[in-house]
Structure formats: C-alpha cells, structure tokens
Amino acid sequence: MSEDEHDENSIESYPEEERASQEDSEEKEIIEKDTIPHFFPTYRINRKLYPIPIILAVVFAGILAYFSVIAGVKIEGGYFSEAEGGAAAGLLNGIIFTAMAVGSAFVMIYFVKKKGIGILKYVFGFSIGFITFFQTWFFAEIIMVVIFNLFPYTENLQLIYNIADYAILVPSIAILSIYLLYKYFTTENVRVKNFIILYVSFLTGAILGVIMPLWTTLTILIGISLWDLFAVLYKKGPIKQMIDLASNEQQLDEDIKQKLESGEVEYDTSKLEIGIGDLAFYSMLTSVALIITGNLIIMVLVAIAIIIGTGITIQGLKRNKILPGLPISIFLGIATMLISWGIATFLV
Template identity: 25%
Template sequence: MSEGDFRAGLIHLTPVLASIIVGVFCAYLLGVSPIELYSVTPFSEDPAGSFGNALYFVVLVGVGASILFFLLRRRREKLIIMIIGFSLATAAFLLSFIYLFAALMLFGFSFIEILIPISALLTVLVSFIIFKIGGKAGNFVVILLGGALGAFLGACVPTLSAVLILCFLAVYDAFAVYRGPVGKIAREGLEKFRGLSFSFRDIHMGLGDLTFYSMLVGHMLFYFGFLPCLASVAGVLSGCFLAFKMLEKGGVFPGLPFPIVFGLVFGFLVVWLLGWLTV
C-alpha cells in the first residue's frame, strides 16, 4: 500500500471490510455446499510439506512481481496489460464456475452445462469493467475478486500450510516493499497495473493484500467457525488501520505484516479459548 500526504481514518477500512465480507460469504457458500474441494498446494500437510507449500507460494509471488517490474522498466506496458488481463480473466472464469457450481449444488440443480457460457459471460464483463471502464467500477470489481479468490484459497489450503503461507508472505511483503520489486513498482505507479491494484481516498492497495486478508478470514470460517472468523476479521482490520497510520509518514508501507499477524493471533486465540472452555 502507498500514499503521500493524508490522515488515516476508519473510512479507509471500507474496501478492506467490503472484500472481507465477500470472502466470508464465499467461504460460507463453499462450506454449506456439497461441492467437493481439493487442496491447491503441491506438497503434503506434514511439517516439511507445509514449509514447501509456503516457499512455493512465496516464489510464485516473487517471480511474478519481478517479471512485472522488469517489463515495466523496459516500458512494455502492452505486454503487462496482456499478462494481467489473461491472469485476471482466468481467475474470473474459474471463480465464477466454482461459485456458481457450489450454488447449484446447494439448491439441488444439475444444469451444469450452463455454467461454462455464464462463467464466460461474467469473465468478459469483469474484463470490460476493469480495463475499459475503470474508475470506481473497476475498483469495485477488484475488491470482489480479492474476496472471492481469498476465500477459495482459504478453503482449499490446509491449516498448517495456510498459516505458514500467510506468515511467509507477510515477511516477503516487508522485504519486497523496501528492498524488492513491490516497492519499486509502487514508486513507478500502481495505476499502470490496472486490475492488480485499486485506490480509495488517497490510498493505493494491491489485489494481493485483499486476497490474503480474505484467505485468512475465510480459512477461519471454513475450518474453525464463526467466532474465530469474527476475531480474525477484527485482527485484520486493526492491523490495516495501524498500517494506514504508518502511511501518514509518507512513502509506502507493506500491507500484509500487521493485518496477517493480528488476524492470526486474534483468530487462534479465540480457537484456543473455545477449546479451553469446552474441556
């Protein structure tokens, strides 16, 4: 996240909260639907495998950011738009298909053949809004995508891997903002990466921030229930507000460390308290 001169207020939490609400709704849909979900991590859930899963995600994020920064320095804006457009279109299609399928399964419908054209239509609509209309409408779609993608990851990544992935990404984010490609991209101008970032009242945030916030709270709801999820939401929002306050000093500030740490601590503290009370 980045900005120059501004004063942080609770109003700045609005897009984060909106994305989290979308993520909670999507996680709830996946939880109550009979749809069968599969792990999206390449390695097993033992400690060594979970460590490998975390490294895998960090490498993916790091390589992706480095490629975009390299292309930006080479002034390959059209190629950047093509890569981002393809990635977002793929994500929009898959997420549309999965959530529509989950909804159909929930209500007992079996018209699966209609999902592909509907998902394709939604993908075209999402792409048109982001890359042609832009503005507030584009920002709104990015917020929806962040919540939906995060909830899917939260439901499809086992707990130990999810915790390590989030922690590793928080550490990487702190490094990448100050020493790596993320901070350099932010200084070059996030507006050049339409679809991967959004702006709200003088604050610029990345789609990845919203995705991993929703991954955290969605995982809490999917695996541990409502109260741990609610606690993690409070933690994420508290961490975001603290990060926004740090932005008052100017420059850029990593969007993941405070929200992820607070969200995990608050959420698992409630998990522990609930377990202790039921003993």
C-alpha cells in the same frame, strides 16, 4: 488562595494550548502523493471508510467458504499432502508458493523495464479475466450443488443440473468475465474498478481458504507477509520499483526527508489505495478461520484484528509514500485466530 490561583491559571491555559495545537496543525505541510495508473489493481477509498472493502471481502469470502463446507468440498491444495506429511508438508507448500510469488514479481519488473509500465495493464487485465471465469465457475457450481442437494436425486434432476451448468452457467460466466475484462481495459471509473478488484479479491481469498490446509495457509501468509516487507520497503524491491516507475517519482531532497522524519511535514492520507493482494489474503485468513475452527465468532475476531492492523499501517503512511499492507494485519489476524481458537477449545 493557592487553589484558586491554580484553577485560574489552568482555565486560562486551555485556549492557549488549543491555539498552539491549531497553529501546529496549520503549519504542518501536506505533501500530495503521485498518482499511479488507473489500471493498477488497487481499491481506492477515503481513509475514513477503509474498513468497508475489508469487511465486504471478508463477508463474501466467508459466505462462499460456508457454501463450500455445506457442499462437502474436500480439495487439499499444495504440492505435498498435510494428511501424510503434517506441518512439514505445509511448510514446504508455503515455501514453494512464496517462491513462486517472488519469482513472478521479479519477472514482471523485468518486463516493465524492457517494455514499459503499460505492459502491466495487460498482465493484470488478463489475470483478472482468467480468475473471474474459473473461480466464479468453481463457486457457482458449489452453490448449484447445495441447491440441487435439497431435492431427491433422479436422472432427470441430474440432466437439469448438467444443462444448467454447461448450457447456462458457463456461457453466462464467460460473458461476465469478458465484460469485466472490457471494463477494466476501457474505463477509469473508480466505482467500476473497485467492484472488479473487490470481486476478484474475495473470490481468490475464498478459494485459497477452501483448498489450502492449516499449515500451508499459515506458511503462505507468513511467507508472503515477509516478502511484502522486502518488496515494498527495499529500494530494489519489485513492488516499490513498479510504483516508482508508474508514478514517475522524483527523489525527495534531504530537507524534505528530514522534515518527514521529524513530523514537520507529512504525506496526504485522505485517500487510500488497498492492493488486491491485501484484500485477497485478508479474506483467505478469515475464510480459513471459519472453515478450520467452525466458529463464526473467531472469524469475526480475526476480521477485527485485520482491520485494526490495517489502521495501524495507515498511520505510518503519513511519513511513507507506500507501506506493505500485509505484515501487521496478517500477524495480528493469525495471533487472534490461534489464541481465540485455543480458548474456545479449552472452554469446550
């Protein structure tokens, strides 16, 4: 008898619990986030599809990194050689690059306050044009080297290579760069903008992954991730200031803040904006994982860790207007790379 009563009560309670859950969901107020200018270098996408730009950036950067390995590219970036100075040199390189990023961010916010938010359109636009030209040329030459190496070397082959490079490749890339720069300045089409952001991000991630040695890479990624925390979360952080100025944010009253903290209200997270820097550093880490370990599985595991980290960050956007996209994803990615690399080395 008691078991029957218990079962009956349990069955009847389920609809009540579901109704209560639905009522809570319906009562929860959704706060729309202020839109930011279309010229901000962010990839805009539906929340459910957020892994897509990350996967695309990782895959294309990985392909370019792979071609670089086949072509035998050996360029050590950084101000100090890790071959001579080891981890200490990498640490110094990372500190210098992070300091440069910090300095440039404060310079930008200074000019924004002096000249207005519109100046960023030209800063971002011409930076994208510059990166598009030189980095596309860099990887196009690498792909050409791989193709031409399939044939025995002759003077005629070298002549064909030079003509293809300087008479065809350079003008074509220049036209492409100018066209993308023009579209960046003139169009508000989300798909066009997303293409430009994705293209520049995986080019940047690939080239950083190719030229930066291990310790320099790790120091840069950790340093930039920590800087990202400050720049986005601190009220005087340059990225937070730029977003606030761009969206004309009004200060939330204390009642709304308390409701956000308690979960009574939440921000709308149906649409996301992933920064170009986030995609670039994600693809940098996966490219490094592929080049240094030479293991495709490790690269895939790192990419999965990054996607999981991004998903965790997105959950926090319900109570925060903006969050740094790097720290959780990068730290999970680095940990995954080192652990899986260690396991793979031990097993071999």
